[in-house]
Amino acid sequence: MSTVKLINVSKNYKGKDKAVDNVNLEINNKEFVVLVGPSGCGKSTTLRMIAGLEEISDGQIYIDGKLVNDIPPKDRDIAMVFQNYALYPHMTVYDNMAFGLKLRNFSKDEIKERVNYAAKILEIEELLNKKPKHLSGGQRQRVAVGRAIVRKPKVFLFDEPLSNLDAKLRVQMRAEIKRLHQRIEATIIYVTHDQVEAMTMGDRIVVMKDGIIQQVDSPLNLYNNPANKFVAGFIGSPAMNFIPGKIMNDNGLKFVSRGNSLIITFDEIKKAALASFLGKDVVAGIRPESLSTNPVGQAKVMVNVDVVEQLGNESFLYFQFEDSQFVARTLPNNLIGNAGKITLYINDNSVLFFSEDRNERIYF
Numbered sequence: 001m002s003t004v005k006l007i008n009v010s011k012n013y014k015g016k017d018k019a020v021d022n023v024n025l026e027i028n029n030k031e032f033v034v035l036v037g038p039s040g041c042g043k044s045t046t047l048r049m050i051a052g053l054e055e056i057s058d059g060q061i062y063i064d065g066k067l068v069n070d071i072p073p074k075d076r077d078i079a080m081v082f083q084n085y086a087l088y089p090h091m092t093v094y095d096n097m098a099f100g101l102k103l104r105n106f107s108k109d110e111i112k113e114r115v116n117y118a119a120k121i122l123e124i125e126e127l128l129n130k131k132p133k134h135l136s137g138g139q140r141q142r143v144a145v146g147r148a149i150v151r152k153p154k155v156f157l158f159d160e161p162l163s164n165l166d167a168k169l170r171v172q173m174r175a176e177i178k179r180l181h182q183r184i185e186a187t188i189i190y191v192t193h194d195q196v197e198a199m200t201m202g203d204r205i206v207v208m209k210d211g212i213i214q215q216v217d218s219p220l221n222l223y224n225n226p227a228n229k230f231v232a233g234f235i236g237s238p239a240m241n242f243i244p245g246k247i248m249n250d251n252g253l254k255f256v257s258r259g260n261s262l263i264i265t266f267d268e269i270k271k272a273a274l275a276s277f278l279g280k281d282v283v284a285g286i287r288p289e290s291l292s293t294n295p296v297g298q299a300k301v302m303v304n305v306d307v308v309e310q311l312g313n314e315s316f317l318y319f320q321f322e323d324s325q326f327v328a329r330t331l332p333n334n335l336i337g338n339a340g341k342i343t344l345y346i347n348d349n350s351v352l353f354f355s356e357d358r359n360e361r362i363y364f
């Protein structure tokens with residue numbers, strides 16, 4: 001069993017109060033949890049507090065039910081993999097992986113068995129006698145992971161481990177780490193600023209902003225049911241389109257955009273839920289794939305597409321909509337190979353609404 005629990009955990013730095021602000025989080029045994037958010041939102045600080053590399057200003061951290069606030073990193077039974085790999089350049093791959101075990105006085109046989117096991121599952125057996133400078137970025141990353149595996153820790157902590165790799169290798173390593181997780185059945189806490197990495201790897205994702213947890217959920221729930229406008233805009237690529245407007249009563253409640261170009265009508269259930277927003281400013285959120293060149297809903301808009309990106313399997317259409325920049329994700333379509341005026345249909349059922357003042361989701 002390897003669980004991690006954070007209770008009201010905060011971190012104040014000199015000159016930066018609340019770098020992490022009252023975080024509560026429970027990570028289950030064998031779970032793969034990703035902390036994601038823009039740069040400076042407190043992900044690394046949270047991870048480093050779990051590792052014991054950063055003092056906790058407030059709150060408690062438990063690993064396997066044991067309070068670890070005052071336990072030094074080496075006694076927490078965790079292993080951390082960093083972005084810069086932190087390999088010893090003068091040591092071979094074998095020695096790099098064996099080093100931590102030697103320090104802990106493991107027997108030669110035990111070390112050999114563990115290093116060989118890790119090398120096998122990471123497919124780096126033929127590299128064991130090489131020095132880091134003779135390895136590619138991806139191979140170095142594997143060695144860094146191997147060094148963590150040999151320790152057989154309770155919890156693995158990954159801090160942006162793939163950000164130094166090129167795009168193709170990053171995609172490949174993403175799947176490898178996921179596969180590794182399934183194989184060794186470890187508890188993993190993984191930090192990244194890349195929402196695609198978070199979505200593809202996490203069993204659960206913790207979205208952070210300004211030191212505060214915005215939402216903790218499965219990838220699909222985050223995408224389909226974002227708790228607020230920040231999460232809605234952060235998760236998904238291309239990002240969700242937002243357009244401000246008001247809830248008005250014109251033969252029943254409607255959303256009317258500021259420039260009157262978009263009107264969305266509601267069914268009776270939604271009307272009832274929106275009653276308290278009558279006359280208030282709200283923001284409509286429309287996923288790029290909810291805009292279509294085919295008739296899919298009640299609402300439609302005429303837009304002037306200024307950029308078309310043809311990706312082969314789909315097309316992205318960029319246009320200005322009132323004061324907002326919009327992107328539509330459509331099937332590849334020869335008719336829209338050239339930019340110009342077209343009609344787009346909106347799947348109005350999929351449109352989300354957020355209160356303008358608090359940016360919170362309005363639930364129907």
Ligand code: ADP
Nearest residue numbers: 013014016019038039040041042043044045046
């Ligand atoms: P992230 O990992 O999400 O990019 P960090 O946890 O590194 O964010 O940082 C959170 C906030 O704390 C940032 O505003 C950052 O500038 C600040 N911070 C991080 N480390 C220190 C430090 N050692 N001293 C002062 N402020 C820091």
